[in-house]
Amino acid sequence: MSDRRATISDVAMAAGVSKTTVSRFINGQADRISPATRRRIERAIKSTHFHPSSAARSLKARGNDIICLIVPTFEAPSVGAFLQHASHALINAGHTAVILGPCDTPEALGKQHAVLAGMNPAGILIAGNLSQDDLKTLMSGVLAPILPYANDTGEKAASTLLSMMAEAE
Incomplete structure (x- = not known):
């Protein structure tokens, strides 16, 4: 037997249904699925020994409170x-601060874009300078208020982003 943990994909394959159908079943939307x-799906869950990931469920449930702090490079002394100041201000406002970086090569930029798109953050704070092209690449398809780097303190930048988010609601 493999040490690999069963996934929704494994359950879907075993049950002969889509991952979306398994997700609906797991998330209490079984009334939309035939008996x-x-x-x-129940048999597939038992046979694969599937257990929902609490980390994944937590991220999904809290997805709307995630604020991404994008760091193009960690080399700048400030x-x-x-x-630190931006993270504390965001956490004190009830958000989860997630730091992504660096974005200083095309490969890193692509990887950070994939992570960002998968997170569906409530807001994005760019903690450094990005070219317009790099900013477009990073934000392609991401729908969230974005505050590009300004010469503010982290606390002030976080406050400005939170105000932008409140206005967007």
């Missing part, structure tokens, strides 16, 4: 203090 399909 025969529910039974197949980045550490900026991130």
Whole structure:
């Protein structure tokens, strides 16, 4: 037997249904699924020894409170203090601060874009300078208020972003 943890994909394959159908079943939307399909999913969950990931469920549930702090490079001497002050201000306002970086190569930029797009953050704070092209690449398809770097303290930048988010609601 493999040490690998079963995933929704494993359950879907075993039940002969889509991952979306398994997700609906797990998230309490079983009324939208036929009784025969529910039974197949239940059997597949037992046979694969599937257990929902509490980390994944937590991220999904809290997705709307995540604020991403994008760091193009960690080389600037003021980045550490900026991130510390911005993170504290965001956490004190009830958000989860997630720091992504660096974005200083095309490969890193692409990886950070994939992570960012998957997070669906409530807001984005750019903690440094990015070219317009890099900013477009990073933000492609991401729908969230964005505050590009300003020469503010981290606390002031976080406050400005939170105000932008409140206005966007």
